[in-house]
Amino acid sequence: MSHAPSRAPSRAPSWVPASEFARVREEIADPYDRAAAVSTLARINTLYMIERAGSGHLGSSFSAADIVTHLYLSEMRDPGTADGDVYFSSKGHDVPGLYALLAGLALLDEALIHRLRRLDGLPGHPDVRTPNMPFNTGSLGMGISKAKGLILADRLAGRARRVHVLTGDGELQEGQNWEALAGAVRHGMRELTVVVDHNKIQSDTWVADVSDLGDLEAKFRSFGWGVVRCDGNDPQALEAAFAKRAAAFPDGPAVLVADTVKGAGCGTFAATTSMREGEWRYRYHSGAPSPDDCAAAYAELWASAGELLERHGVAPVRSRPAPDALDALDEPDEQGAPDEQDGPYEPYKLPPVYGAALVELARQDARVVALDADLVLDTGLIPFWEEFPDRFFEFGIAEQDMVSAAGGLAAGGRLPFVHSFSCFLHARPNEQIYNNATEGRRIVYAGSLAGLVPAAPGHSHQAVRDISALGAIPGLVVAEPANAAQTRALVRYAGTAEESVYLRLSSAPVRAVADALPAGEDPATGRGTTVRQGGPLIAIGAGPVVLEQLMGAAELLAADGVELTVVNLPWLNRVDRNWLAGLARGAQALTVVEHHYTHGGQADTVARALLELGPAAPPAFRGLGLTRLPGCGTEAETLAAHGMDAASLAAALRP
């Protein structure tokens, strides 16, 4: 075969413009090959976007590509118009693929595909501010409920559009999905079709190994839904399945269980080949592939496209070169950031430090058990799992179940450490955490990916409300470590404290500045450590990023002769009043800087305590935090946009 198109890129990334999508759609008459060609071009642009962004959910975008292409090309009436059929993804992780298709169909400004996961670009998960994104998703399990609400509103308005919702298969572990099903039956929601992108792999590994779904068809059927099953990567099978859905279940909601392959359309990323003998972790869930893998994938995708086009006598696709490289390319993955220090210093991240400290604790305390919700890598738990397989419990994407089960384990005499991303851990099982507290259980909750950055995944994954949401729970201490030493100290503290603990763990790189800060000796609840002795201008902060930027701000201010005192207060909902009184004595200004909405966080706690101390002449007080939804972008641009970088902080703190 000589079908490799001449313009196929090698390592210089290129992308397919909408005009070429349009030409291919026009020139391939066969609907199934047309769909295959379009989804292949969309996959090329998806890979381009993710490689350029440094992160993004590739496997999920590829598995869903044929479903989404079929919907937009063949199934939906007038997509992208006010009265046209609606599609959205409940899992949201597959949004790079959706962006690529929408741009290819001119339903999204194609200039945006160069700005995936960048400020004012395309967010890492769907957001309604992007055209043709009906809902914010990425927090799993909400889509069916939202679709139902939209349909109820449409009925009130006399509007008859159909609504298609894509869910993941791992996503079905969330209870809200099952909670949502009855209402759709009750209301006879013929407008509603749920498509399960059944690619069998969730964040960490095989769904069956995490929390097996069992007989998915029987489950939906038992909830009164119509069920159709098909190959979700085959345009012809998809067409037949949608036809069957309409014919067999004209009066109610139905689900299409679409068997797909994670990474479909490209052998490099496809599950069956990418988890080799002895491997258990899927490598293309959210990070950008290696340059070699990207090159191999581009070659394969361009070859597929070329073969298809050649078969239909269609001229090869003319790709376009990428615009100037963005600084995003400095950031290797969604949790990465450039090393700004000179010299041999290697930035590191806190979750693995946390995980090692937990192993150490578990060796000494047989009560310690660990619970996970499908984020075993991102929460640093792999070493624990390997060393204590009997004391490790995997719950899948089922945070409420996990947290209540932790209550049961504590009732049975164990000391549970409960894990997820902070964004999910503080909010989804909020009532369950409180319920455990009302029983007086000792439980440690550890939420990684906390704070404003990394900002590439977008606001569904940026935990900037956790201190407020958990801070009032009686007997729960909220604390955030700033470096490895403090992480180890807080894990030891959590192991022996009288109260329960919520550890707020940053997943941003810890660079030399934060790493060098003294961690304090034995942590004393509510007391901070002065990490830079300056003058009566005092800034308080917690976590590696806030402190690094504050130390940077101090440098900038020092150049102007202003000596900032920087204090690390890792306690976010407690402050020792004696310690605070000492700090405030003689202070001219006290500012709390936090990666949290500027309400309900550390600034409120410090302000309340300071005012209740009743100083005759209190220092000028200010809290600096987020005043709006956190932006999606690189670490540097997001910190700057929220006034949280060293320069902005220096300007704000200058007397």
Add this chain to the structure above:
Amino acid sequence: MSHAPSRAPSRAPSWVPASEFARVREEIADPYDRAAAVSTLARINTLYMIERAGSGHLGSSFSAADIVTHLYLSEMRDPGTADGDVYFSSKGHDVPGLYALLAGLALLDEALIHRLRRLDGLPGHPDVRTPNMPFNTGSLGMGISKAKGLILADRLAGRARRVHVLTGDGELQEGQNWEALAGAVRHGMRELTVVVDHNKIQSDTWVADVSDLGDLEAKFRSFGWGVVRCDGNDPQALEAAFAKRAAAFPDGPAVLVADTVKGAGCGTFAATTSMREGEWRYRYHSGAPSPDDCAAAYAELWASAGELLERHGVAPVRSRPAPDALDALDEPDEQGAPDEQDGPYEPYKLPPVYGAALVELARQDARVVALDADLVLDTGLIPFWEEFPDRFFEFGIAEQDMVSAAGGLAAGGRLPFVHSFSCFLHARPNEQIYNNATEGRRIVYAGSLAGLVPAAPGHSHQAVRDISALGAIPGLVVAEPANAAQTRALVRYAGTAEESVYLRLSSAPVRAVADALPAGEDPATGRGTTVRQGGPLIAIGAGPVVLEQLMGAAELLAADGVELTVVNLPWLNRVDRNWLAGLARGAQALTVVEHHYTHGGQADTVARALLELGPAAPPAFRGLGLTRLPGCGTEAETLAAHGMDAASLAAALRP
């Protein structure tokens, strides 16, 4: 038949001592009649407790009575011992019945049955501080998860006890139940048996009318669970069902779908007779029955007991008279409280006022729709439902589904008002409320039963953490009205505000003092109203109870020549800085009093704002709120216990 025992009480309530339970158990040889007799005596004591307390879940206690009796008498090994089998109720509403049985079996101090829903007595929902209550429940849907955790802990400890969990049928509308099932299959939890008390009636009315469960057996089966079905009010059928469970499903978890009758064992309360033609609401869910109904029920229960005993030649049961009447009897139901005012003033409650105001708003604004989660009476929604049936949506006990669907309705152009008890509305769908906010949807959340009192249901139902849990959500205003005028004003405000609103609604009686307070003209976000002009000693509060007690405290202080200024600030997470600066000017002391944990609430917001205003010499500041779990008791005793009654407040505020 002449079986009415001579000692059956008429209207002077009496109760059955444990010694009589023991005698009956010993003297009736037939196991099924023995169980029936014990559960009948337990029902008598249940009714005694609920009548005495003025509230309690009677229908649910009666429907579950035979299941629980069978478990304790015949099924469980060594109940009440450390290694014995475990039973707990996930719904928790049926706990009066459980208390009655446990006291009858000497597994609970029988003196406690006189103190249902009283401080240091038996809480309205299960609490671990009561003997033989393994978990805190009453927040629905957590039980299966907790049982799983306990079993995992048991396995680690080499302990082999079985765990039985009772759930409601309405409770199965909560997604967490379905989230929990997979893990039990994965771990082959043969120790775990779930019994569904399938009485077909939930809080408001028939389960099938609220949110039909469909084929419950097929559902559990599709999730991989063993399923047995039986008559849950028949001891013999229960025995057979447990035997079948053990034989048919020896290697995994199983559910016993037990068909029961709400109010079973007593025709007066039984569903089939108590919802007459044309009635739709079940009348014996949580309030105490009328004196006439109680009298009829006592007669029927004593007759049943007498007939059983006579048949077995057992002497009649000797009941004991109730100890001195408690002051609890002043409170007619769980939301009631004595009218302390003289004269003809009739206390009223805010939810009905709210409901009427919502109807008024909906007449003027066609966008308004209302969503409910099986609390149509308690949230004041019946008039709305009657007038706008097409704009009313019932979700059942599925708060997450309801909140996300509200997001969909808002996306479709509606203005949703979303309802539940505050305790459930702020916590269970916490992430869903935030997700709606990230989309910029305009939604109004109205949570009733907010605050410390009524305190009879216990801490699962006392929302004293809601301001903190929701307060940091961008674009969400948290506000609490103090009387009818302010409720109407805030509903109008919610209808037109730019931001979303969470209305914190007290369900305590509004008495004359609070009712007479000026509500302020058009509500201006963040600004309060001085409702009592006093001196430079200022107290700020919101809601009818806080303000009534503050006004009472002001009276007490005035008698000593101290003139307290009382300010009503209905805004709980916003304060207008200009207004606050004016108030603080010349103030000697400023105290915020709130029915909320003393962290993350109104006091924090006011303190932060005041400190940031940077007054040269700020007034002495204090926040008074809850420092521990809210107690369960009458309004008066609970307010006093938490230092929230007028006398305690006067003492705390005295300069």
